Amino acid sequence: MLGLGKKHHALLGVDFSAAAIKVLELGRSGSSYRVESFAVEPLPDGAVVDKECRDAGAIGAALERAVKRSGTRLKHCAMAVPSSTIITRTLRLSSKLSEAELEGQVSVEADQYIPYNIEDVSIDFQVLGQNAANPELIDVLVVASRREHVESRIAIAEAARLTPEVVDVEAYAVDHATRLLLEQxxxxxxxxxxxxxxxxxxxxxxxxxxxxxxxxxxxxxxxxxxxxxxxxxxxxxxxxxxxxxxxxxxxxxxxxxxxxxxxxxxxxxxxxxxxxxxxxxxxxxxxxxxxxxxxxxxxxxxxxxxxxxxxxxxxxxxxxxRGMPLARRVNQQRFLNDAPATLTACGLAMRGFSG
Ligand SMILES: Nc1ncnc2c1ncn2[C@@H]1O[C@H](COP(=O)(O)OP(=O)(O)OP(=O)(O)O)[C@@H](O)[C@H]1O
Ligand SMILES: [Mg+2]
Known part of the structure; x- marks a missing residue:
């Protein structure tokens, strides 16, 4: 499950780094956001090594503590796999394909360029739009990740009693959060x-x-x-x-x-x-x-x-x-220090409200 699609309710952004787990909840009214809850929980050394979740028990326990300390009530979450673990390609496909045909075509083409057995990968795709050179074609972004990177994160979230709804890619989550930076x-x-x-x-x-x-x-x-x-x-x-x-x-x-x-x-x-x-x-x-x-x-x-x-x-x-209201339960001083370290979690939390 790599989920790049649209969601329509708040999701808890969960960022796994080598040293800590960060959880962030945003609320939204109209076009503006509000920070509802936030927590950082350190991870023991060796729990995540080279982007791999080695000690699922310790990471799950840290995630559970983070959720509790943040005070969030959300149960559905968005997570990300590291950008270095994915393969992306832009395919050019016929604009006349139905949704189902498109899905079939993506699988067939993906099989040709992914250096793993197709059974071992999670794939998602997104139509980017009409091809600039040929209006009969559309550009389709295909993202593939080895299943183990996706599944280890899903298992950890479930162990912490969360329901994973989106598994994004870190770079895309950061790109999402960058929209808020550009507005500044x-x-x-x-x-x-x-x-x-x-x-x-x-x-x-x-x-x-x-x-x-x-x-x-x-x-x-x-x-x-x-x-x-x-x-x-x-x-x-x-x-x-x-x-x-x-x-x-x-x-x-x-x-x-x-x-x-x-x-x-x-x-x-x-x-x-x-x-x-x-x-x-x-x-x-x-x-x-x-x-x-x-x-x-x-x-x-x-x-x-x-x-x-x-x-x-x-x-x-x-x-x-910057300029976003903070819920009272968020520790202002700490949040101010940690805000720049929260880009991935922020982009993930935004997934609940936009594509
Ligand atoms: N006020 C500060 N002055 C100096 N260093 C700070 C300050 N606040 C945090 N740090 C340092 O920032 C680092 C944590 O940054 P961050 O939260 O971005 O890392 P991470 O996302 O957990 O890890 P990584 O992205 O490397 O896997 C720590 O080394 C911490 O000591
Ligand atoms: Mg980080």
């Missing part, structure tokens, strides 16, 4: 290509979106805030939890800024620069007009200006909830 730009028409840079705990991802075509590029690298946490642990003799808290609350010795934080920030700039360079090598004709900086590391003071200096591209912190 005063001059979005002047910025046809934007990038979301997400610097998390262990992974840094770059997503490049064209406002017309959606996601046109994704790439990720092993890099994230965990390296900073580990350096704090080593230098100041703290355990992981102490180091993580000290980092967020700024309770560290005076030499921290210059000798620990500054080298990390430099390293972060190098990593992001490299990821962006890969994009420019692949698409030399394109220019990124705006960067949205997300992930937990976006909360480091001044990091947006630093990235703007290094890249020469305008940088805005990726907070999809």
């Amino acid at each position: 730009l005063p001059d979005r028409e002047a910025k046809p290509i934007v990038a979301v840079v997400d610097v998390g705990s262990q992974v840094t991802s770059v997503y490049v979106m064209s406002q017309d075509q959606g996601v046109i590029y994704t790439r990720e690298q092993d890099f994230g805030g965990r390296l900073l946490t580990e350096e704090i642990m080593r230098r100041y003799d703290m355990d992981m939890q102490q180091a993580g808290n000290a980092k967020i609350h700024g309770e560290l010795p005076p030499d921290y800024a210059a000798s620990v934080l500054e080298p990390f920030k430099q390293n972060m700039m190098d990593q992001v620069q490299r990821l962006l360079q890969y994009f420019y090598v692949t698409r030399p004709q394109d220019t990124i007009d705006q960067i949205f900086l997300g992930g937990g590391c976006a909360a480091i003071a001044g990091i947006d200006e630093m990235l703007e200096d290094v890249t020469g591209t305008p940088v805005m912190i990726a907070n999809p909830f």
Whole structure:
């Protein structure tokens, strides 16, 4: 079950990362959203390794705790498989096919380019529209994921007594949330290509979106805030939890800024620069007009200006909830810190309200 279709009721967005589970509920009235509930629950080391859910029991228990702490009443959820685990193709098919014929044709064609046994994959497709060169044809986006990536997540949600309704792809969820970021730009028409840079705990991802075509590029690298946490642990003799808290609350010795934080920030700039360079090598004709900086590391003071200096591209912190009302049960202080790290969960929660 990969579900890219339209849903019409609120869904709990559930984001599985290597280090934590995030759950987010949005409410909607008219065209505006409201944050109803949110929680982050840490995962034990080794529970998710290389995007694979290794310890389903521990992840299910963490998800159950997150749901409880968030206070949400939703039972239906939307989740995502990592972008690196999927294969996408755009097929050109006859515009005269009925829905059923289209489905059959997609299966037949998919079998030819998916390097796995067709029984082992979950497939979904979406009609993108008429082919630009030939009006008799339509472009159809086909997304395939190995069944195990989809099924392991479904099993975990069910173990936490949730009903999975949508299994999306991380990049598409981020693309969805990016719509809220674009609305915050005063001059979005002047910025046809934007990038979301997400610097998390262990992974840094770059997503490049064209406002017309959606996601046109994704790439990720092993890099994230965990390296900073580990350096704090080593230098100041703290355990992981102490180091993580000290980092967020700024309770560290005076030499921290210059000798620990500054080298990390430099390293972060190098990593992001490299990821962006890969994009420019692949698409030399394109220019990124705006960067949205997300992930937990976006909360480091001044990091947006630093990235703007290094890249020469305008940088805005990726907070999809700017101007959105928060329900009273959401911890404001914590939410403000975590908002840029909530893009995937946000895009998933939005699935309940739009295609
Ligand atoms: N205020 C802050 N200052 C510095 N670092 C912070 C701050 N808030 C969060 N972080 C760091 O951000 C990281 C978590 O980011 P995020 O929630 O985006 O990661 P994740 O999605 O769980 O992991 P990943 O995407 O790598 O699988 C942690 O290393 C955390 O310490
Ligand atoms: Mg993340």
